[in-house]
Amino acid sequence: MTMGTAGLETQPSATTYELGDLVAQAWSGKVHVPHFQRDFRWTTKDVLRLFDSIVKGYPIGNLLLWVRRTPERSFTLGSLRIDAPAYEEAFWVVDGQQRITSLANALHPEGHLHDPFAVYYDLAERKFISQPKTREPQHVALPILFDLKRLLAWFRTEGEAVLHLFDEADRVATALRQYKVPAYLVRQDDLDVLTDIFDRMNNYGKRLNRAEIFSALYAGPEDGAEERLNLSRIADRLASRTGFGTIDTDTILASILARRGPDPARDIRNEFTSAGRRTAPEFENEDQDTAYAEGEEALVRAISFLQNEAGVPHLSLLAYRALLVVLTRFFAHFPAPEANTLRLLRRLYWRVAVSGPAVFKGSFTQVSRVLCARIRKGDEHGSVRGLMDTMAEAPRSLPTVERFRTNEAAAKIILSAWWSLRPRSLMTGEPYDAQDLSTLLGDQKTAATAAHVIFPRGLTAQQQLYAGNRIFLPTATDPVSEIPVMLMRQPIDLDDRTWDAVLASHVMNREATGLLADGDREGFLHIRQELIAGQLSDFLDRMAEWDYEDTPSLETLDFDNLDELEGGDDHSL
Structure with a gap:
């Protein structure tokens, strides 16, 4: 990937927001999350630690906000449904989505009703807690604690028994409202520059997985995003179509990449451009939407094989996900294999499952690379023979029955x-x-x-x-x-x-x-x-079928050549 010197036209400006002002802007619809961001993934424990850090005065990291003109739109932020008016300068969160979403929901009367945002403060123990099974008088909900008028009303009613703890409530409430959140504001209309910033921040820091980086790089425009396929949507659709369970997006991405080329671990930054690619994609002139749609169909065929031929009914029983990647590549190139090919593929699955990655002298990434490289476009029989050859020296073995852990x-x-x-x-x-x-x-x-x-x-x-x-x-x-x-x-x-x-x-x-x-x-x-x-x-x-010869079907044999070899001396009869 070549690197030029073109970048931001103006440097980001640094500013700070009081927490009270920041969440008010989020509630009003001025804060948006771009669709290329990963889904909200924080747990209650993460949200509790965030608020604990704030009250202790610890830094919670800088926000990176993309400032852009935004039309009127409706969207969800965590559990909140927001109808936002048009803004000349709205904030789109490039970095800090988990923090802003947690703050806006946990401090809002509606957002607070849903996990993981149902956070309370225990005035007696002086700590944040998740929603208690039994509410005690000293447990105050964050939306009440955050709003001074509601807090005073609460102490006159529900909290009357703990009026002596008002000073503690006032201390925490003030710390929350006045906490300074640092932010960088980026004013730039070029989406490519923005996703490049997103990539560098999250890839170099190793905070996002490969699928999340890929989704950001190829997110496309905001318009129409809700209708377009993406990795998460493919995972949900596969679960619905097959009953196989929800496949992680890293495996979905590797499968889509394997369909388009023999190395599923290749560089993802030039996947849909010709510049910088070492090899041409095997499905030429294919756009991203087509690659996603066809990748989903190949995955469906691979899953059907696992369920109906290999005896693996659900993702939780799949020995190694690298094998799903390999099978997706095979069924992408050969959608309707011969019966004997299916039988050989079944042998392959179970021999690899029993042997593990040791045969390939490497990680599971190496398993998928080695096996995917054996699958050649247009050559079903040669491909399956190549796959079987990789297991020719694999020892026959039996998994131990003395150690049963469902994640192994x-x-x-x-x-x-x-x-x-x-x-x-x-x-x-x-x-x-x-x-x-x-x-x-x-x-x-x-x-x-x-x-x-x-x-x-x-x-x-x-x-x-x-x-x-x-x-x-x-x-x-x-x-x-x-x-x-x-x-x-x-x-x-x-x-x-x-x-x-x-x-x-x-x-x-x-x-x-x-x-x-x-x-x-x-x-x-x-x-x-x-x-x-x-x-x-x-x-x-x-x-x-360790005792069987991994031979091709009769249909693949050239009987004309066999006749010539066996009947070469017929003229002498």
Whole structure:
């Protein structure tokens, strides 16, 4: 990327605002957040620390505000819906969105009603707290504390019992209203210059992730932003279309980049321009909107493959997200692969899942780079053979069943193996389906809420981690706190055959549950660990097919060449 010397026509001006004036301007609609900014991400803890810093007189950082003429518009700021009049000089927040949004909402009577802005001040303990479950007389809401008239009225009514704490309330209220917030004002009409400033501030400081920087660089004009696709919107649409869960925007970005070129970790600053690119995009003359739309469709096909062919129903069971990036590239170039190609891709997924990044001698970024480079436009068979070749030396192995943590690949592989059994309800005997799983897990990153602990107490630390101490129940209705009791008692309306099927769907048998009924937890865990290891081995043998030759389909063989080789001496007959 070439760097010229052109920049701001005038240097930013430095100023300060009293907090009271700043939030009043935000409420009036003079403060806006550009659409290229990341979504609000602060938690209640972050908001509490902000107000604690203010009252202690600590610096909270400079704001960077873009001053520009702004027409009348309606927008949301955090939880506030604001109808803003036209301003000759409105402030657009380039840096400081999380701080301004928190201040404007937590101090506003309406914004304060929503998390994470429901902040109170404990006059007795002299500290900010999140909304208490039980309100005590000394708990005063920030919008009341911030408004002197409302504060005086509060002490005459609700706060009458803590009138002796008025001086503390007055001290904090004054500190809030008079706190000086430093700001730089930038007057510049060129959006490219503004996003360059945004990029430098947030990329060099490493405060934003790659997807957020990308979204800022290619945000486009403010007009029409609500209708255009962006990375976050694609993530939401994918979750709705597939039930796979909400994919993080970094993975969405890597997938879109992988579709357009073999290196998903390449420089993002020249993605939609020809200048400075080392290689041409594989989909020529494609604009950004098309790249986003086609990237979403390729992701849908890759997710469909994972759910229907590879046996991975939800994002929380995906061993490595780098594999989704690779699959997106493959299905972008080959939307309808042959049946044998799908079978080889299934083998690839499970061999990489079991082996991990060690085979590639690097990080997961290296996994996606190596595998994506094997996928060549226009050559389905060569591409899948190239992918399989990367795993030719991978050792056959089995994930441990002695350490089950839902955020680790081994547990995700085990859960996928269990899902292949179509786990059944311990109460009704009915199998759960993908909709049950999707509804329960939603956008959760792990399957912790579906992988229930059987014995929360009474085991050694090592036994607590056993896969045998977990059961896969994607239910929001069954009494999961009573799992041991349910396992010991066959429901009276389920016959023996059905109950055996229920137990088998959870990698159990009557011998194991008999030991459980006898109070022999160790015996139960021992048998179940063996059953789980055996079922896992069978599942991976079936999915990874280590004993099979990774050969192309018959359709790819050139039988004319084979005839020439085998029948070369036919003339002598």
